[in-house]
Amino acid sequence: MAKRNFAKQALSRWMQGEGPEFDVVLSSRVRLARNLRGTPFPMLANPAQSKAVMEQLLGVAENGRLNGLGALDLIRLSDLTELEKLVLVEKHLISPNLANESRNGALILSQNEDISIMVNEEDHLRIQCMRSGFQIEDAWKTASLIDDVFEEQIDYAFDEKYGYLTSCPTNVGTGIRASVMMHLPALVLTGQINRILSAVTQVGLAVRGLYGEGSEATGNLFQVSNQVTLGASEEEIIENLHQVARQMIEHERAARKKLMEESQLRIEDRVRRSYGILSHAAIIDSKEAAQRLSDVRLGLHLGILPQVDQKTLNELMVSTQPGFLQQTFGEALHPEQRDMTRADLIRSRLEISS
Amino acid sequence: MLCQECGKRPASLHFTKIVNGEKTELHICESCARERGELVPGTPSGFSIHNLLSGLLDFEQSGAHGAARTMPAVRCETCGMTYAQFSKIGRFGCSDCYKQFADKLDPLLKRVHGNTAHVGKVPKRAGGKVKAKREIDRLKQEMQSRIEREEFESAAKLRDRIRELEREMGAG
Numbered sequence: 001m002a003k004r005n006f007a008k009q010a011l012s013r014w015m016q017g018e019g020p021e022f023d024v025v026l027s028s029r030v031r032l033a034r035n036l037r038g039t040p041f042p043m044l045a046n047p048a049q050s051k052a053v054m055e056q057l058l059g060v061a062e063n064g065r066l067n068g069l070g071a072l073d074l075i076r077l078s079d080l081t082e083l084e085k086l087v088l089v090e091k092h093l094i095s096p097n098l099a100n101e102s103r104n105g106a107l108i109l110s111q112n113e114d115i116s117i118m119v120n121e122e123d124h125l126r127i128q129c130m131r132s133g134f135q136i137e138d139a140w141k142t143a144s145l146i147d148d149v150f151e152e153q154i155d156y157a158f159d160e161k162y163g164y165l166t167s168c169p170t171n172v173g174t175g176i177r178a179s180v181m182m183h184l185p186a187l188v189l190t191g192q193i194n195r196i197l198s199a200v201t202q203v204g205l206a207v208r209g210l211y212g213e214g215s216e217a218t219g220n221l222f223q224v225s226n227q228v229t230l231g232a233s234e235e236e237i238i239e240n241l242h243q244v245a246r247q248m249i250e251h252e253r254a255a256r257k258k259l260m261e262e263s264q265l266r267i268e269d270r271v272r273r274s275y276g277i278l279s280h281a282a283i284i285d286s287k288e289a290a291q292r293l294s295d296v297r298l299g300l301h302l303g304i305l306p307q308v309d310q311k312t313l314n315e316l317m318v319s320t321q322p323g324f325l326q327q328t329f330g331e332a333l334h335p336e337q338r339d340m341t342r343a344d345l346i347r348s349r350l351e352i353s354s
Numbered sequence: 355m356l357c358q359e360c361g362k363r364p365a366s367l368h369f370t371k372i373v374n375g376e377k378t379e380l381h382i383c384e385s386c387a388r389e390r391g392e393l394v395p396g397t398p399s400g401f402s403i404h405n406l407l408s409g410l411l412d413f414e415q416s417g418a419h420g421a422a423r424t425m426p427a428v429r430c431e432t433c434g435m436t437y438a439q440f441s442k443i444g445r446f447g448c449s450d451c452y453k454q455f456a457d458k459l460d461p462l463l464k465r466v467h468g469n470t471a472h473v474g475k476v477p478k479r480a481g482g483k484v485k486a487k488r489e490i491d492r493l494k495q496e497m498q499s500r501i502e503r504e505e506f507e508s509a510a511k512l513r514d515r516i517r518e519l520e521r522e523m524g525a526g
Binding site for chain 1: 432433434435444445446447448449452453459462463466467468469470471472473474475476477478479483484487
C-alpha cells in the first residue's frame with residue numbers, strides 16, 4: 001500500500017513554526033466538541049449506531065459541503081496500521097484515545113493538516129484547527145465556520161440552558177478547548193516556571209507538558225489551555241487565553257534577556273554543548289534529544305547559533321519520536337537501534353541545515 | 355517519615371481523605387501505593403479527570419442529599435445509564451442524560467465551571483429560540499437605558515420590536 005500523505009512528511013504546516021511570536025509560541029489550536037441528538041455518545045453507542053454516526057459525518061465531507069477547505073482525506077481508523085496511528089498521534093493530529101479505544105473512529109484531514117476532524121472519539125465530532133505561531137483567534141474562526149457547515153446537515157445535541165452537550169461534563173457549554181503550545185526554556189532555567197504556572201491555573205487555565213508525563217515537560221514545551229467551557233462565551237475564553245499567553249511570552253523574553261545579561265557564558269556553554277552532542281552523538285534517547293533540541297532552539301533565538309534552521313528543529317522534535325522513527329526506518333527497530341537511528345537522523349539533518 | 359505499610363521505604367505519597375468531616379491521613383511509599391491500588395499520578399491506571407469528577411459526584415450525593423443512596427436509582431430512559439454509573443465513570447451516556455439527571459447537575463457544573471448556564475455560540479437551526487430570547491434580553495436592556503436617558507421615542511420603537519419578537523416566539 002502506498003504511504004499515506006501524513007506519514008511522508010514530519011511536519012504539518014502549522015508545525016513549521018513560522019507564525020507570529022514564533023520565538024516562544026510554536027502553535028495554536030482550537031477544538032470544538034459536538035454530538036448528534038438522539039444517538040448515545042460513542043462510549044455507549046453499539047457498533048451499528050457508531051457506524052451510522054461515522055458514515056453520516058464522513059458524508060458531510062464527501063458531498064462537498066466542506067469544499068472551501070481544499071482537498072480532504074477521509075480516513076477510517078480501521079484501515080490504518082498501528083504504526084500509522086502512532087504517527088498521527090505524534091503529529092498531534094489525533095488523540096491517543098481515538099487511536100486506541102475508539103469504535104468506528106474516523107478522521108477528516110485537510111491536505112496541509114491544519115484541520116483535523118475526529119469522529120467517534122469521546123464525542124461524536126471533534127473539530128480541530130491548528131495554526132502556526134500565536135494565531136488563536138484565527139483558529140477559532142475557522143473551527144466555527146466548519147462547525148456551521150456540519151450544523152446545516154446534522155442535528156446537534158444542544159440545550160437552551162447547558163449549550164452544546166458533551167460526553168464529559170468538563171466540556172459542556174461551548175465545547176471549546178483552545179490551547180497554545182509554548183517553548184519556555186528560560187523560565188525553566190531561571191526557576192520561575194512553577195510560580196508562573198501556578199498563577200496561570202488561578203485564572204481558569206490549565207497547563208501540561210507536551211510529550212511528557214504529568215507536569216514534567218520534555219523539551220520545555222508547555223501547552224496552555226482553557227479549563228472552563230460553560231458560562232463564558234467563546235470570544236471571552238479566547239481573549240482570556242490570549243491575554244495570559246501574551247504575558248507569558250513577555251516573561252519568557254525577559255527571562256531570556258536576563259540570562260544573557262547575567263550568565264551569558266554559561267548559557268552559551270550549555271547551548272553549544274547541546275549542539276555539539278546533537279551533531280556528534282552516536283546514540284541518543286528521545287528524552288535527551290528533546291532536551292538538547294530545546295537548548296539549541298533557545299540558542300537560535302538568543303543569536304548564539306544563528307546557523308541553525310528553525311524549521312529543521314521543529315521537524316526533529318516530531319521526527320525523533322519513537323513512532324515516527326519506526327515509520328521512516330522500518331517497523332522492527334528495538335530500543336537501542338532506535339537510539340542509534342535517532343542520533344544518525346539528527347546528525348544528518350543538522351549538517352544539511354547549517 | 356517511613357511508609358505506614360511496609361515500614362521500610364520512606365513515604366513519598368501523602369493522602370488526606372475527608373469523608374463527612376472525618377479526616378484520615380495515609381503516608382505510604384510508591385510501591386506500596388501501587389500494590390494497594392491507591393492513586394498514583396502519572397501512571398496509566400491512576401488519577402484522571404473522571405476520577406476527580408466522580409469524587410465530586412460522590413460528595414454531592416453524601417453531602418447535600420444524605421439519603422440519595424437509598425432512593426430508587428435514577429436511570430436515563432434513552433441510553434439506560436444510571437446516575438450511580440455516571441457518578442462512577444464521570445461521563446454521560448447520551449445527550450438525554452442531561453435532562454434525566456438535571457436536578458443533580460447544577461451543583462456539579464457550578465464546581466467544575468463556576469457557572470451553570472451557557473452564554474456562548476448558539477447553533478442556527480437547533481437554537482432559534484435561544485437566539486430570539488437573547489435578542490429580546492438585549493433589546494430590553496437597551497430600552498431601559500434609553501428610558502433613563504429620557505429618549506422615549508426610540509424606547510417606544512424598541513418596545514414594539516420586543517413585542518413583535520415575543521409574538522413570533524410564541525407562534526413558533
